[in-house]
Amino acid sequence: GEDVEQSLFLSVREGDSSVINCTYTDSSSTYLYWYKQEPGAGLQLLTYIFSNMDMKQDQRLTVLLNKKDKHLSLRIADTQTGDSAIYFCAENEAGGYNKLIFGAGTRLAVHP
Amino acid sequence: DGGITQSPKYLFRKEGQNVTLSCEQNLNHDAMYWYRQDPGQGLRLIYYSQIVNDFQKGDIAEGYSVSREKKESFPLTVTSAQKNPTAFYLCASSIPGEITDTQYFGPGTRLTVL
Numbered sequence: 001g002e003d004v005e006q007s008l009f010l011s012v013r014e015g016d017s018s019v020i021n022c023t024y025t026d027s028s029s030t031y032l033y034w035y036k037q038e039p040g041a042g043l044q045l046l047t048y049i050f051s052n053m054d055m056k057q058d059q060r061l062t063v064l065l066n067k068k069d070k071h072l073s074l075r076i077a078d079t080q081t082g083d084s085a086i087y088f089c090a091e092n093e094a095g096g097y098n099k100l101i102f103g104a105g106t107r108l109a110v111h112p
Numbered sequence: 113d114g115g116i117t118q119s120p121k122y123l124f125r126k127e128g129q130n131v132t133l134s135c136e137q138n139l140n141h142d143a144m145y146w147y148r149q150d151p152g153q154g155l156r157l158i159y160y161s162q163i164v165n166d167f168q169k170g171d172i173a174e175g176y177s178v179s180r181e182k183k184e185s186f187p188l189t190v191t192s193a194q195k196n197p198t199a200f201y202l203c204a205s206s207i208p209g210e211i212t213d214t215q216y217f218g219p220g221t222r223l224t225v226l
Binding site: 004008030031033035040041042043044045048088092099100101102103104105 | 153
C-alpha cells in the first residue's frame with residue numbers, strides 16, 4: 001500500500017536553513033503537500049507541488065521534488081523560532097476521491 | 113471569516129460512554145473528513161463525506177459513527193466499541209474536484225477517556 005516516510009526530529013540553529021525530507025510510494029500522486037502543526041492546533045497548509053514540477057518557491061519555503069526517487073523536501077530559509085512545529089508531508093492517493101496519505105511528521109526544533 | 117470550527121477543544125469522558133465531537137464549516141465545501149492523530153504517528157482517516165447524506169468509511173472506522181445531514185456539519189461519535197479512543201481528532205474539508213485537492217483543517221479536539 002501507499003506509505004509516506006519522514007524523519008521524526010530535526011534541530012537547527014535560528015537563522016540557519018532547515019531541510020525536511022520525505023519519501024513516498026505512490027508514483028501516481030498528482031499533488032504533494034506540506035502541512036505545519038503548531039502545539040495543540042490543527043494542520044495548516046504551507047505549500048503544495050504538482051507532480052510534474054521539480055521545484056516550487058514561496059518566500060522562505062522551497063519545495064524540491066525528485067519524482068524518480070519519490071523524494072520530496074521542504075527547505076525553510078532563515079529559520080525562526082516561530083517555525084518550531086511538526087511538519088507533515090502528504091500525498092494524494094490516486095482514486096475516486098481526495099484521500100491524503102500523511103507521514104508521521106517531523107518535529108522541527110529551532111534553538112538560539 | 114470562513115473556517116472550520118471544532119468543539120470542544122478538550123473533552124473528557126468515562127470509559128464506556130459514547131461521545132460526539134462537533135465539526136462545522138462555513139467554507140461551502142462539499143467534502144468533509146475526520147482524522148485521528150496519535151503521538152508520533154501521521155493522521156489516519158476515520159470517515160469522509162463527499163456530499164450531504166453520504167459518507168464512507170476510512171481506514172480506521174471501527175468504533176466510530178458519523179452523520180452528514182447538513183453541508184456545514186459533520187459530527188463524529190466515538191462509541192464505547194472504540195477500544196482506544198484517547199487521541200487528538202481533526203476535522204477537515206475540501207472542494208471535491210478542485211484541482212489541488214487541498215484539505216483545510218479545524219483546530220482539533222483532544223479526547224481523553226478516563
